[in-house]
Amino acid sequence: MTAAALAPTPTAASAPEAPSAAQVQAAERAAIDASASGPVLFFFSNAILWLLLATVLGFITSIQLHHPGFLANFSIVSLLPFTEGSLLADLRLTYGRALPAYTNALGYGWATLSGMGVAIWLLARLCRVRIKVPGVLITGAIFWQVGLTVGILQILGGKTTGVEGLEIPGSAAVLMLFGYLLVGLWGALIFGYRRQAPAYISVWYLLAALFWFPWTFGLAHLAVALPVQGVVQSLIAAWAAQNFLNVFITAIGLAAAYYLIPKVIGRPIHSYHLASTGFGAFILFSGLTGAVRLSGGPLPAWLITLSIAATILLLVQLATVSTNLLLTMRGQHHMVYHSPTVRFTIFGVISFTIASVVGLLSSLRSVDRLLHFTFFQSAQTHLLLYAFFSMVMFGAIYYILPRLLGCEWLSSSLISWHFLASAYGGGVLVVGLALSGIAGGAALANPESIFSQVIEDSSRYYVASTLAWGMIGIGHVIFALHFLLMLFRIGQPGGEPTLFAPIGEEKH
Amino acid sequence: MNRSFNLFAGIIGSFALSCYALVLLPKQQLGGLQPQTVEDEGKITEIYPINNVAVEKGRAVYASEGCFYCHTQQVRDEQNGTDLERGWGVRRTVARDYIFDTTPFLGSNRVGPDLANVGSTKWRNEPVDENSKYKPAKRDAAWQLLHLYAPRTVIKSSNMPPYRYLFENKKISGQRSVDALALTGSDAPEPGYEVVPKPAAKALVAYLLSLDKSHPLKEVKGSAPEVAAK
Numbered sequence: 001m002t003a004a005a006l007a008p009t010p011t012a013a014s015a016p017e018a019p020s021a022a023q024v025q026a027a028e029r030a031a032i033d034a035s036a037s038g039p040v041l042f043f044f045s046n047a048i049l050w051l052l053l054a055t056v057l058g059f060i061t062s063i064q065l066h067h068p069g070f071l072a073n074f075s076i077v078s079l080l081p082f083t084e085g086s087l088l089a090d091l092r093l094t095y096g097r098a099l100p101a102y103t104n105a106l107g108y109g110w111a112t113l114s115g116m117g118v119a120i121w122l123l124a125r126l127c128r129v130r131i132k133v134p135g136v137l138i139t140g141a142i143f144w145q146v147g148l149t150v151g152i153l154q155i156l157g158g159k160t161t162g163v164e165g166l167e168i169p170g171s172a173a174v175l176m177l178f179g180y181l182l183v184g185l186w187g188a189l190i191f192g193y194r195r196q197a198p199a200y201i202s203v204w205y206l207l208a209a210l211f212w213f214p215w216t217f218g219l220a221h222l223a224v225a226l227p228v229q230g231v232v233q234s235l236i237a238a239w240a241a242q243n244f245l246n247v248f249i250t251a252i253g254l255a256a257a258y259y260l261i262p263k264v265i266g267r268p269i270h271s272y273h274l275a276s277t278g279f280g281a282f283i284l285f286s287g288l289t290g291a292v293r294l295s296g297g298p299l300p301a302w303l304i305t306l307s308i309a310a311t312i313l314l315l316v317q318l319a320t321v322s323t324n325l326l327l328t329m330r331g332q333h334h335m336v337y338h339s340p341t342v343r344f345t346i347f348g349v350i351s352f353t354i355a356s357v358v359g360l361l362s363s364l365r366s367v368d369r370l371l372h373f374t375f376f377q378s379a380q381t382h383l384l385l386y387a388f389f390s391m392v393m394f395g396a397i398y399y400i401l402p403r404l405l406g407c408e409w410l411s412s413s414l415i416s417w418h419f420l421a422s423a424y425g426g427g428v429l430v431v432g433l434a435l436s437g438i439a440g441g442a443a444l445a446n447p448e449s450i451f452s453q454v455i456e457d458s459s460r461y462y463v464a465s466t467l468a469w470g471m472i473g474i475g476h477v478i479f480a481l482h483f484l485l486m487l488f489r490i491g492q493p494g495g496e497p498t499l500f501a502p503i504g505e506e507k508h
Numbered sequence: 509m510n511r512s513f514n515l516f517a518g519i520i521g522s523f524a525l526s527c528y529a530l531v532l533l534p535k536q537q538l539g540g541l542q543p544q545t546v547e548d549e550g551k552i553t554e555i556y557p558i559n560n561v562a563v564e565k566g567r568a569v570y571a572s573e574g575c576f577y578c579h580t581q582q583v584r585d586e587q588n589g590t591d592l593e594r595g596w597g598v599r600r601t602v603a604r605d606y607i608f609d610t611t612p613f614l615g616s617n618r619v620g621p622d623l624a625n626v627g628s629t630k631w632r633n634e635p636v637d638e639n640s641k642y643k644p645a646k647r648d649a650a651w652q653l654l655h656l657y658a659p660r661t662v663i664k665s666s667n668m669p670p671y672r673y674l675f676e677n678k679k680i681s682g683q684r685s686v687d688a689l690a691l692t693g694s695d696a697p698e699p700g701y702e703v704v705p706k707p708a709a710k711a712l713v714a715y716l717l718s719l720d721k722s723h724p725l726k727e728v729k730g731s732a733p734e735v736a737a738k
Contacts, residue, residue: 064669068668069670092673094574095574095577096577097574161611162568162576162611164576197511198512199511207516212519228539229610230538232534232535233611234606235530236530283519284525287522287525288526290526290530294614296589297582298601298603298614303530303534365588447593450635451594
């Protein structure tokens with residue numbers, strides 16, 4: 001099987017020499033897109049609402065880092081007096097409640113919903129299957145979000161489980177899991193009815209993501225509910241958080257990147273062998289890395305060593321994925337200048353590369369002991385979740401939406417502004433948190449420096465994250481408005497993608 | 509279908525491996541940990557403080573307010589940080605220290621100091637000054653309440669939010685309440701009023717004061733009482 005045969009078929013425009021076959025293919029793709037458009041649009045529009053909520057909460061928590069009193073005494077009763085005495089009256093926005101609300105809104109709201117929308121669309125396209133009974137997918141998304149909304153209200157109301165990363169109480173988590181299973185089942189059915197064999201590399205990553213998530217999520221919440229006592233509980237929470245971020249989210253991001261880059265530049269991926277080696281290393285090692293989150297903690301040393309070893313072995317995946325995707329781009333780098341999708345996706349791939357290298361270095365005991373209990377961890381999370389995954393999702397949405405709505409994005413400058421705001425905002429956020437972590441970690445490691453010094457050194461960079469959230473917020477508002485215009489079919493006529501600059505016009 | 513079979517075997521097998529290595533095996537190894545007892549001339553003493561209702565309630569407040577996002581409750585050994593030098597504990601913490609915790613608040617970030625032993629009278633937040641003698645930080649109930657209400661009155665550079673909603677501003681009727689906060693300056697309530705902790709604040713402080721893992725454990729070297737008392 002050659003790489004070309006396995007790669008997604010290039011767009012119809014690039015194969016004019018075979019009109020009949022191309023027309024048939026185009027008609028099939030249009031039919032698949034039409035069948036997927038309802039649920040996928042539902043996933044995307046809901047995901048963007050969660051993104052906006054997460055942006056507001058992220059902004060609030062970033063202000064609280066340097067002004068801890070900010071909204072610390074907020075009570076919803078002062079805004080909505082009729083809530084007095086109700087459950088809502090206990091809602092608070094102190095840092096300790098706003099922070100988990102933020103991470104849950106970003107991870108389970110924006111990232112999971114946008115990721116599932118992209119996953120369903122990619123599976124339908126790559127398996128060449130029309131989606132039947134799309135209502136099941138929409139029902140799944142509704143259950144997921146009802147659970148998530150209840151869960152976040154419970155967090156803000158102080159009714160959390162107290163387990164980091166699994167804050168949402170069991171009753172709400174069950175709703176989420178049920179909703180997820182509907183979506184996951186439909187994903188599996190799409191694969192079961194596939195008319196394109198063998199499966200493209202993106203499909204591998206998507207199936208892995210779809211399978212790993214519910215088991216991890218279900219088992220971890222079961223452990224909280226039982227409850228499992230002692231540090232094993234913390235270990236399971238770390239395992240679940242790592243599986244969510246480094247398996248589920250990463251796999252969907254890579255699946256999208258493996259699809260979008262070859263597709264937009266109209267050339268198959270560089271090497272299929274590299275891709276499958278990378279997938280093998282990914283699936284084998286990433287699930288074993290969870291214990292690095294508890295490095296130095298009260299756990300058997302073998303566990304930490306195992307996870308560090310797995311993190312180092314993931315270098316195999318990083319090397320294959322990055323070289324493969326970047327080599328696919330060889331000679332086509334000008335596409336970063338032209339195509340919004342490629343620009344976002346390549347930014348994401350580069351962030352993934354940096355995140356993996358930083359993750360490897362910081363897992364080493366000598367580095368970890370300096371950075372472990374600092375905002376450096378948060379910097380790494382944002383590098384992966386925002387600078388890699390979210391940017392790839394933005395790229396995917398810019399690619400997918402015109403195909404679902406039959407109209408192109410209104411304005412390339414709006415896309416360009418969104419890119420600049422998200423890229424610079426995300427960059428400043430990650431660098432600011434990392435610097436704060438390094439400065440705080442250095443002070444913490446120096447036994448001579450008193451704790452006030454640690455606070456002072458790490459606080460110096462907090463204001464950068466507020467600035468970053470401001471920029472990111474502007475980008476997200478632009479993106480949301482542009483998306484809204486698309487939903488109302490306000491855009492360029494369909495057919496020609498909205499590019500930053502016409503192809504053939506080089507930037508000098 | 510051979511290819512699909514391999515794919516599914518890989519996905520399911522790798523998950524099983526991940527689950528076995530990071531969940532089941534550690535559960536098997538650590539799940540059976542028993543509390544350690546001190547045997548002295550045939551008399552067996554439990555070395556764990558018995559939790560009362562207030563402590564349990566306070567634990568729930570600690571979780572609700574998300575204290576663990578900024579405070580850890582784990583002391584690392586000398587090779588892994590300055591925790592011991594700072595006075596956050598007399599020995600590193602190990603798995604056995606958490607066997608009674610349904611949700612151990614290990615924490616992941618130190619925006620504030622570690623609290624694993626904050627209830628111990630030996631707890632410090634600074635390295636020992638070479639010139640002065642060993643001086644533990646004063647962290648009694650009054651200090652903790654004042655710190656919860658207005659952190660910056662006691663720690664100038666504190667980044668902790670003031671938890672005003674765990675307190676109430678009450679009109680003084682007759683005598684001042686015993687647990688009214690000694691506030692001065694801009695934090696002080698208007699004349700005739702006093703700030704008193706709500707039950708949640710008192711429970712939280714009871715929990716904080718119960719945090720003490722100073723007792724020696726066999727598996728931790730250097731945790732013998734004579735070393736600890738240095």
